[in-house]
Amino acid sequence: MCAANKKYDEKMLKDYKDMWLIRKFEDKIYQLYSEGVLPGTIHASTGQEAVAVGICKQLRKDDLMFTNHRGHGHTLMKGAEAKRMFAELLGKETGYCKGLGGSMHVADTENGVLGANGVVGSGMPLAVGAALSLVYNGRREDNDKVCVVFFGDGASGAGVFHECMNMASNWNLPLIFVCENNLYGMSTPIKEQGSIENIADRAAGYNMEGVTIDGNDLELVKETAARLIQKAREGGGPSLLECKTYRYNGHSRGDKPYGIYRTKEEVDYWKTEKDPILRYEKVLGLSDEEIKEIKKETDAIIDEAVKFAMESDALSPEDVLQYVFA
Amino acid sequence: MRTITYLQAVREAMEEEMERDEKVFVIGLDVGTGLTFGVTTGMIDKFGKERVIDTPIAELSVAGVATGAALNGLRPVMEVMLQDFITLCMEQITNQASKARLMTGGQLKAPVVFRAPGGWFGSFAAQHSQSLEAWFAHIPGLKVIAPSTPAEAKALLKAAIRDDNPVAFFEHKKLFGRTGEVSEYGEDYVIEIGKADIKREGTDVSIITYSNMIWEAMDAAEELAKEGISCEVLDLRTISPMDREAICETVKKTGKVVVAEEGVETGGVGAEVTAIIADEVYAYLDAPVKRVACPMIPIPFNPDLERFVVPNKDNIIDAVREVING
Structure with a gap:
């Protein structure tokens, strides 16, 4: 590789690799599900990788994060290990939650991930509470941590979205609301769920900054997230960041990518014209050979992680009781 | 021993615990004035609005805020004006606070108390008179307390605040004025939860x-x-x-x-x-x-x-x- 022609630094290359890590992680889950190895349901974030990479990697390890049912990418990018993620998704004791939480509930407190939610919108009140705990009773003098909460466009119709923006703004909390607008709440187009074009416009009603961006443009996501996080860190209060993006799979394992509420043409358009990985490849100017090598490296990471999960044991029934009460 | 009312006993329990542990705070509607029944009246003068936190009328989100603060190490006592209104909080109590421990494989705990006076009071009608304890007894991961005397109200609320798990604490409106012998302020009398x-x-x-x-x-x-x-x-x-x-x-x-x-x-x-x-x-x-x-x-x-x-x-x-x- 000729250094003089390089359009990127090592951090950017790592971001590119991380997008592949998420994509291959999600693809592997679908494969394991189809093989009957992975129980339960799946909500994959394939296609939305730039949001996870662009936002979570701007956070420090001690910053707090709440994610939603489509949160594997967020949690990986906040610092979780793929092997313990897979172990959780396969219900093993070596998983982050001992196999008691599964795909929708991966928490990794060591990395500030205080949980993922299976109830749409419900992470927001928890995030307001966690952000409140960061400023509670003079605590801001000792820390400059922030909290980030992820939710989808569907959650913007929930009462908690509005209640929480109201409180976060009124209390000037160090909290960033991140709406991953993938244009559909399950099968219902966002246009049929509200009368506004941009969800971030809602922020104005709560005296909060709202920003709508192309969530598949990694550099733009990084830059915007960095600014809003810094603002919250410095006492500038909460903000609402809307990242417009697209999921390639169905809402869950239960629906196909297209045919019922989306057309093949629409899905193909996003995959070819708007794909965050393809776009970033161009930004970086990677060669086919380099791309091939990165994909191979990522496959090896995923394979090793799955091997770890498969070889792990499940918690025994008599041990479950000890996790009901603290 | 002194003779005080059930209402005073409840307030004293919170005050003693707030004096003992800076992480304990009160949050809810009108807790600053204590306007509803007078339970929290005067507490804001002792502890300030940093620890006696008034909220908007948004019970569901406030229940989540209390839970989220608990997940990050604080010990909130949320006052819900009437037990009838705690129905608005059910999602956060049922799905979040009570399940956080198990879902995260023991990584998190939610030491939060939800206080709500229930029962009939004399023509308060169908939405201000219910006794819904059975709903809460049906939720694993949650403790449910409903004391009958001032001494027990105080000792059990103190135990609830110290408990590392979510607790629903139900007073009865008719009991607030009932008097009984209670140990001196600061004597630190606590009753074990789960004992008849x-x-x-x-x-x-x-x-x-x-x-x-x-x-x-x-x-x-x-x-x-x-x-x-x-x-x-x-x-x-x-x-x-x-x-x-x-x-x-x-x-x-x-x-x-x-x-x-x-x-x-x-x-x-x-x-x-x-x-x-x-x-x-x-x-x-x-x-x-x-x-x-x-x-x-x-x-x-x-x-x-x-x-x-x-x-x-x-x-x-x-x-x-x-x-x-x-």
């Missing part, structure tokens, strides 16, 4: 109940004593986890049981007590268990009709005679 208490010793029949219905039972026992019927009154105090041992002990002693509650009969607390008896001490019964509870009717506004629907000592007396006479 015999409020009156007896040999012929056991009346098992809790909260304000204890006093109806005590009056009934007094009257029945004049007829030579000796009633034992068992105060459950904690609805979940229920003190199965105490229930079985009193049944073994008397062989006859009346279970009384102010909530509705179907799926009620009494149904659970009766089922425990059937499971564990059926052979000791000399007569079928009799339940006294609210019929499946929303509480009417009209004072006479309300008195007809809400159970009282006369219903308990009738039930006792029925189990005695067969």
Whole structure:
């Protein structure tokens, strides 16, 4: 590789690799599900990788994060290990939650991930509470941590979205609301769920900054997230960041990518014209050979992680009781 | 020992715990003035608005804010104005606070107390008079307390605040003005959660109940004593986890049981007590268990009709005679 022609630094290359890590992680889950190895349901974030990479990697390890049912990418990018993620998704004791939480509930407190939610919108009140705990009773003098909460466009119709923006703004909390607008709440187009074009416009009603961006443009996501996080860190209060993006799979394992509420043409358009990985490849100017090598490296990471999960044991029934009460 | 009201006892429990532990705070509607019943009145002068936090009227999100703050290490006591309004909080209590421990494989705990006065008060009508303890007893991971005396209210609320798990703490509006002997301020008297208490010793029949219905039972026992019927009154105090041992002990002693509650009969607390008896001490019964509870009717506004629907000592007396006479 000729250094003089390089359009990127090592951090950017790592971001590119991380997008592949998420994509291959999600693809592997679908494969394991189809093989009957992975129980339960799946909500994959394939296609939305730039949001996870662009936002979570701007956070420090001690910053707090709440994610939603489509949160594997967020949690990986906040610092979780793929092997313990897979172990959780396969219900093993070596998983982050001992196999008691599964795909929708991966928490990794060591990395500030205080949980993922299976109830749409419900992470927001928890995030307001966690952000409140960061400023509670003079605590801001000792820390400059922030909290980030992820939710989808569907959650913007929930009462908690509005209640929480109201409180976060009124209390000037160090909290960033991140709406991953993938244009559909399950099968219902966002246009049929509200009368506004941009969800971030809602922020104005709560005296909060709202920003709508192309969530598949990694550099733009990084830059915007960095600014809003810094603002919250410095006492500038909460903000609402809307990242417009697209999921390639169905809402869950239960629906196909297209045919019922989306057309093949629409899905193909996003995959070819708007794909965050393809776009970033161009930004970086990677060669086919380099791309091939990165994909191979990522496959090896995923394979090793799955091997770890498969070889792990499940918690025994008599041990479950000890996790009901603290 | 001093004589204070139940309301003062509840306030003292919070004040003592807030003095003992800076992480304890109060949050809810109008807690600054304590306008509703006066429970929190004056606390803001002692602890400031940083620790006595007024919120918008957004019960669901506030329940989540309290839970989220607890997940990050604080010990919130949320006041819900009336037990009827805690229905708005059910998602956060049921899906978030009560499940956080297990879902995260023990990584998180949610030491949050939800305080809510329930019960009839005199023509407060259908949306201000309910006793919904049974709903909460049906949630694993949550403890449910409903004390009947000032001393127990104080000692059990202190225990609830110190508990590392979410606790629903139900006062009764009729009890707020009741007086009783309570240890001196700062004496730090705490009662273990999950232990019932015999409020009156007896040999012929056991009346098992809790909260304000204890006093109806005590009056009934007094009257029945004049007829030579000796009633034992068992105060459950904690609805979940229920003190199965105490229930079985009193049944073994008397062989006859009346279970009384102010909530509705179907799926009620009494149904659970009766089922425990059937499971564990059926052979000791000399007569079928009799339940006294609210019929499946929303509480009417009209004072006479309300008195007809809400159970009282006369219903308990009738039930006792029925189990005695067969």
